[in-house]
Amino acid sequence: MHHVRQDYFWYERRPRFEHGIRVQDLLVFRYVL
Secondary structure, three states: OOEEEOOOOOOOOOOEEEOOEEEOOEEEOOOOO
16 A cells, blocks of 8 residues: 545545445555555
8 A cells, every 4th residue: 555545535425325334535555565
């Protein structure tokens, strides 16, 4: 994992849920070739 973008989905009018967990931050992964 490279970093976390906090409150990435702030623009959503209604909270988004996936598998019962609120989606709020974005996890950014990095793979060096």
